[in-house]
Structure formats: structure tokens, C-alpha cells
Amino acid sequence: MNPRLKLPASGEMTGEQAEVCAEAAAGKRGKVPAPMIAWIRNPELARRAQKLGELLKFETELEPRLIELAILACARHWTSHQVWSSHSRHARSAGVDDRVIEAIAARKEPKFQDEREAIAFDLATSLLQRHRISDAHYAKALATFGERGTVELVAILGYYCFVALTTNAFALGFSDAAARELGDPDFIGGEGR
Secondary structure, eight states: OOOOOOOOOOSSSOOOHHHHHHOOOOTTTTSOOTTHHHHSSHHHHHHHHHHHHHHHHSSSSSSSSHHHHHHHHHHHTTTHHHHHHHHHHHHHHHTOOHHHHHHHTTTTTOSSSSHHHHHHHHHHHHHOOOOOOOOHHHHHHHHHHHHHHHHHHHHHHHHHHHHHHHHHHHHTTTTTTTOOOGHHHHHTOOOOO
């Protein structure tokens, strides 16, 4: 599937667009993230959204593997090939077991060796699927991550849902991000819907 939007060439960008792209590339990611291709149409949206993403990815109390599990839950929920392709690699690097990643891709219940991972993933899937967190899930999250960590986990979920919706809507990063393990025949066949 071809992208519906492209990052404007440097000579076509407004001064503000170029400034925002330079800020992103100079940041912790070291590049312009895929959803910014769309967000740059409103440079202030791009600036704020990218900064929020940088904060949530790199500056929370949560361990990288918990952040990546939350992101994978969003990617699987929205069948976001771009987010999945990028973050399944990050999850492996952060120490998430391959069998857990494969189970999430197949929409099966992962078998966690780590209780913190299980609690983070349970909270994520509960919120994504049922749009609520039960008192039991909330109590476990609070006891495990504290108030700040629980708020950060929910914020990561919200942000990466925004990212997944953006990349899906505008077919961003699809040409090099087909994730066959997500089993999306319309996408993998290149037809889309």
C-alpha cells in the first residue's frame, strides 16, 4: 500500500515545518517518526505530539520492556503494521520473550515469566478491549507500578493508539513494514480496504 501522505521535501516545507523536523531528528529518536509525516501538516501538533511520544518512550518510571508490551498491545489492537514492525524489534531488544511477542501477534494469551509484564499487559488489554480497568486490575497495577507508573502506562496506551490510528489512516511506513505475523490479508496482499 502506498502512503497517502509524504513528508514534504526540505525545499517545500515551511520554516516551522523544517524546524519541527529538525527538532525531532535531533531528539532521542534521532529521526522524524513515521506519524509526523501526517502531523507536520500542523507543525505545532507535530511538535507537541512528538515531544509527548519522546517523553513516554524514554522518560517514564517504567522499564523499557513494559513500555514495549503496552505499545505491542496497541499495535495488535489496531493491526498497525508500522507500529508492530518497529516495536516488535524494540521489544525483543528490551528483553520481551519471543514467545510472548508471537502470542500477542496471534491474539493468544501470552505466558509471562515476569509478573510485572503480566500485570502491564493485562491492564493494557483490559483497557483496549473493554474500555475500562476493573478494580482488581487497577489494584494490581497500583501495587506494582504506583500511581505515577500506572498513569504513565495508561498514557503510553493512549499515545500509541493515536500513533497507530495515524499510521493506519495515512498508510505511513507500510511499504517497508508489512508484518505477516499480524495476519491481515487485505494489507499483505497490497489491496487495503
